[in-house]
Amino acid sequence: MSHPDPEVAENDLVDTHHHLWRCEDVITRGWTASEPRLHQDFGLTQYEPFAREWGIAQSVAVQAADELTENSRLLADVADPHSSPRRVVGWLPLEKPDQTATVLADYGGADLVGVRHLVNFEPDSRWLGRDSVKESLREVARHDLVFEVVPVSADHFELTMQLIRDIPDLRVVVDHLGNPPLQSGANPTWTSGMREFAESGAVDVKVSVGHALLRQGTELDKWELERCVEGVVEMFGAERLLWASNWPVVTLHPQWRSWLSRTLAAIDGLGEDDAHQVRAANARRVYRL
Template identity: 30%
Template structure:
């Protein structure tokens, strides 16, 4: 079993994605499951987790519609308005009735306030997620984001946090603050990390396995294979590499591990993080 725990879809005719622009022109178009499915099957991926790409109900509803039609979809990381804890429970009920809700995400890196995740109302909402057994995906682009994730892991130890894209390591530079914070996060047993979204990093916008290895090894030391999960980050990853190459880079980065450890990263860790069957 191989599971891709980070796959996006979007339809520009039926949703708004404000971050799509000419700056990312190759992906500023519609991406449907029918386009990626043969690529997944060709690389041996059996199941996927769909992850929100916009802070809108339309984006989440579209993912649940795909999940209802596609047996490959094991779970959906959706969006709710975490700033309104009084409404979060009903919103979660609605998504849970729509399909396999496994977690929630907010595009905190698109917020002007780097302390968005520290808002008391957001923490109250995340406590509701924890009570429902749902995970929360953290996009840690700035060190400040990761600092808030550390604090959140301590405040809500029952909440499973999934740090996307290895917390955005400074590829091509010293591990520095990123490395310290990854070590901090790894010491919290309720935190997982995704081996995803890495081939687009680096000064040239494209990173090889050799470029990424020091940062992946640092994260493996901090989390171990049992709390690291693979995600292809399609179609964002296509800015650097086709899906097959993205997957090949991930396989190369974990090739030295034991078969059981590789199985954890390629499926078992995602099942634990998102409580998948």
């Protein structure tokens, strides 16, 4: 059931990407199984102090496992009118179009605003090119939900772009700056892929530090974050960028507070009007806050 949201104040920050999970759910599943530092409860009780510390007024909880059961937990969390999380980007069985349609019909309401499948962990790099996935994403577009993706290969960029061409109404959000290289210009695939996304007019981008970069450890110190943000702004414009914390995954880096501060400083460096768009206004548009 959707609940009314207060208007986001002029200077409020919207976190468009964080996770909520229970320890028992992450110890043995997927990518989190190999990250013991994440094997603890990261729920509303833990997120709310983080949100207060960073001045976050509203947020979007994003799936961390390709399973339907997580959707129910996340939707229950955002149903609390006193919590910061307001919307959910969940998971759907995109390889099964009939089941996808049924689940979408069952959920209803406005709290589910997007869908993500962890294609970056799929053994088949061309998973996005499957006919069944495309059919399901047509249904996603029909329900006016966004499709979120973390492209980590040339296939991901190519096939996401093909989906945009084949499904004109599909709105795409690229997570974590599209997994950029540590050094500017070091990955031509990223540069050309992101530029093509920008030219499509169908893609918004989250300004956040993703798991792949965080796993680089001290090598992450070489990341030219500010230059990366400048390049993405040049390609997409501030009106198509979204700030995101990627909590609690961002805490894998010992200097995670510094990285979050740097992302916000890079955004604030765009000027007051553009910074407000990236901090809050764009999130209201994309996620119907």
